[in-house]
Amino acid sequence: MKGYIGVDVGSVTTKVVVIDEEGNPLGTPVYIRTQGQPIKAIQQGVAMAREDLPKGIEIRGAGTTGSARYLAGVMIGADAIRNEITAHAVAALRLDPSVNTIIEIGGQDSKIIILRNGLVVDFAMNTVCAAGTGSFLDRQAERLGIPIEQFGELALKAKTPVRIAGRCTVFAESDMIHKQQMGFSVEDIIAGLCEALARNYLSNVAKGKKILPPVIFQGGVAANIGIKYAFQRALGCEVLVPPYHNVMGAIGAALLAAEQMRDGRKTRFRGFEVAEMNFESSSFECRGCSNRCEIVEIKSDGKLLARWGDRCGKWEVIER
Amino acid sequence: MRVTFPHMGNLWLGLKTALQELGHEVIVPPKPSKRTLTLGSQRSPEFACLPLKINLGCFLEALEAGADTIIMAGGVGPCRFGYYGAVQKRILEDLGYNVRFIIFDPPQGRWREFLNDLRRVGNGKPLYKIFSALLFGIRKLEIMDYLEKIGHKIKAREVNKGETTHILEKTLHKLDDASSYREIRRIRKEALEELLSVQRKKIDPLRVAITGEIFVVLEPFVNMDVENELGKMDVEVERALYITDWVKEHLIPSIQGIRKHHLLEKMSKPYLGHFVGGDGQLSVASAVIYAKRKFHGMVHLMPFTCMPEIIAQSILPRVSKDLSFPVLTLVFDEHTGKAGVLTRLEAFVDLLQRRRVVEVH
Structure with missing residues (x-):
């Protein structure tokens, strides 16, 4: 049976999934924390994906996405290295070809993708600030001592959500602490936060965009049912959270790889042995000019796989 | 007099040539780099926009190299840039530098002052020599x-x-x-x-226009080399702004400059009927112009907190919708990580590519 592997390495989590030709995951998709060490996370993710894979699957293509897509692409030997917008759109379209709006909120990015007739016509990402993304929710859950998985459930128990400022995390946190010290219940505060984040997203990232149903909500934050409901209330329409909402980027990357391989070429995928290979990264500062670019090298057993980080291109090497 | 000036794309080439012709010793600051940014932002008001910080960084690096006179452009209208020269002068004085500042305001009706400024850089030469x-x-x-x-x-x-x-x-x-x-x-x-x-x-490449605030558009260090990155993706770009356009509009009044002004007003009229400072009106007008010229899309560049471009940014979605012309706005500030810009550009090019495939069929 043919399979395609997709790897999505984000700021906070790393996702690995193997799909069949129809785009259905084979085995359980892997969703782990990147913990600032993408190389380790990619290897661990690939190893976990292998463990769970049904027998007799032959990987015919590999795709990567996410902010570490180039690194991941070099490591696993990717056929398609694509940006997250395209990957998320492709995955959502496979699920529901009539989708008109995709809300995606991850660890540090939030994006809106507007589609019409199966085509991306517009998109936007948060610009200079990561207010309202997963990292902030994580931090607040930790501060309140609530596991992030229960965050959304608690929000639904609120009776009167309090008003929290949403456009800046510093303002939001200070509002939350103020209300907490006044004696409001944790549920009301969390519900207030969910509403603030949805409000901020709609007036900031989605500014000026026409949001039409069907709306699909994906990315790690979509696990938070409190935010889903906040979006439904604000938009006045149903917001769908797909079953594999947190690995949609990886599914999209695998679909893009499958698309690439249609002409029958041979995959560059190094195989699941990537998990045991030795990867080292090192860096140095180029002193060729005042830019002092920080150059990163990725090696495997002493062999240079890739080098990047320079503005002028004199160091750039990407093994093909 | 050892003269210097801030960087903005290739501007240095023209200024250096002209000043040398007039017999000045010219100190061109090093090309903007991370060091320029660090020096500049250390000494600038935090809320100022990126052009002020990079300008100041350039001055500090030029002063290190022995410059004693700074030529800076002024400006009129609501853009903050107009008083940056004055602010930078104060900052450098407060830091203890003994430096001469010549701030060129656009002539617009103040011919006497303009000529006086010209004579100051003229090094005693007659006007025709200066020109x-x-x-x-x-x-x-x-x-x-x-x-x-x-x-x-x-x-x-x-x-x-x-x-x-x-x-x-x-x-x-x-x-x-x-x-x-x-x-x-x-x-x-x-x-x-x-x-x-x-x-x-x-190949028949996608054609994408680049517009926005002039400093960010012209300075590759600041815009993370948007032009070349698009080039690497096989996209043909055209800028709405070139350095000589600016010179002709601001330093030497010319028919071309007036014509261009007229065109901008006409093109932006249904959406933005008046000047809003800086290049805000240009950004709106260029969406109309490039949509008419059948470009596939436009990238709009702006410095974080730039007022004229914020106005343009909030009008552009309407223009984009009316003319079915994709526009991507990118905001630049002190960040030097390129990943975010690349992701957005790649996604935008993907969008344009898929759109084109559908339109052809």
């Missing part, structure tokens, strides 16, 4: 602009990515060394031949 020095500098810039415009087309098609950039870079320095019209004509011819001999793919 001929300026014209020689501008001529060099015009050649560079011309070659860059051709370069945009070639970059999208070149087989060995980076070759065109290399030729342009080389030409820039040859022009810098040239001291006669004959020489620069020869350099132009040679560069043109070299550019046209670059090995090219036979």
Whole structure:
């Protein structure tokens, strides 16, 4: 049976999934924390994906996405290295070809993708600030001592959500602490936060965009049912959270790889042995000019796989 | 007098030439780099926009290299840039530098002051000499602009990515060394031949316009080399702004400048009926112009907190919808990580590509 592997390495989590030709995951998709060490996370993710894979699957293509897509692409030997917008759109379209709006909120990015007739016509990402993304929710859950998985459930128990400022995390946190010290219940505060984040997203990232149903909500934050409901209330329409909402980027990357391989070429995928290979990264500062670019090298057993980080291109090497 | 000025793309080439013609010793600050940014932002008000910080960084680096006189542009209208010269002067004085500032405000009706400023940099030379020095500098810039415009087309098609950039870079320095019209004509011819001999793919590239706030549009260090990154993705770009446009509009009043102004007003009229400072109106007008010219999309660049561009940014979605013309806005500030910009550009190019495929079928 043919399979395609997709790897999505984000700021906070790393996702690995193997799909069949129809785009259905084979085995359980892997969703782990990147913990600032993408190389380790990619290897661990690939190893976990292998463990769970049904027998007799032959990987015919590999795709990567996410902010570490180039690194991941070099490591696993990717056929398609694509940006997250395209990957998320492709995955959502496979699920529901009539989708008109995709809300995606991850660890540090939030994006809106507007589609019409199966085509991306517009998109936007948060610009200079990561207010309202997963990292902030994580931090607040930790501060309140609530596991992030229960965050959304608690929000639904609120009776009167309090008003929290949403456009800046510093303002939001200070509002939350103020209300907490006044004696409001944790549920009301969390519900207030969910509403603030949805409000901020709609007036900031989605500014000026026409949001039409069907709306699909994906990315790690979509696990938070409190935010889903906040979006439904604000938009006045149903917001769908797909079953594999947190690995949609990886599914999209695998679909893009499958698309690439249609002409029958041979995959560059190094195989699941990537998990045991030795990867080292090192860096140095180029002193060729005042830019002092920080150059990163990725090696495997002493062999240079890739080098990047320079503005002028004199160091750039990407093994093909 | 050891004269310096801030960087903005290739501006240095023209200014250096003109000032040298007038007999000044010219100190060109090092090209903007991370160091420029660090120095500049350390000494600038936190809420100021990026152009002020990079300008100040340039000045500090030029002062280190021995400059004692700074030439800076002023401005009119609601954009903060108009008083940056004055603010930078105060900052440098507070830091204990003894430096002479010559701030050029656009002439717009204040001819006497403008001529006085010109005489100050004129080094005792008669006015006609000053003008001929300026014209020689501008001529060099015009050649560079011309070659860059051709370069945009070639970059999208070149087989060995980076070759065109290399030729342009080389030409820039040859022009810098040239001291006669004959020489620069020869350099132009040679560069043109070299550019046209670059090995090219036979493709029909996407065409994307680049517009926005002029400093960010023209300075590759600040815009993370948007032009070349698009070139690497086989996209042909055209800028709504070239350095000589700015010079003609701000330093030397010209028919071309007035015509352009008129065109901008006409094109932006249904959406933005008046000047909002800086290049805000241009950004709106360019969406209309490039949509009419059947470009596939437009990238709009702005510095974080830039008021005129914030106005443009909030109007552009309407223009984009009315004309079915995709626009991507990118905001720049002190960040030097390129990943975010690349992701957005790639996604935008994907969008344009898929759109085109559908339109063709």
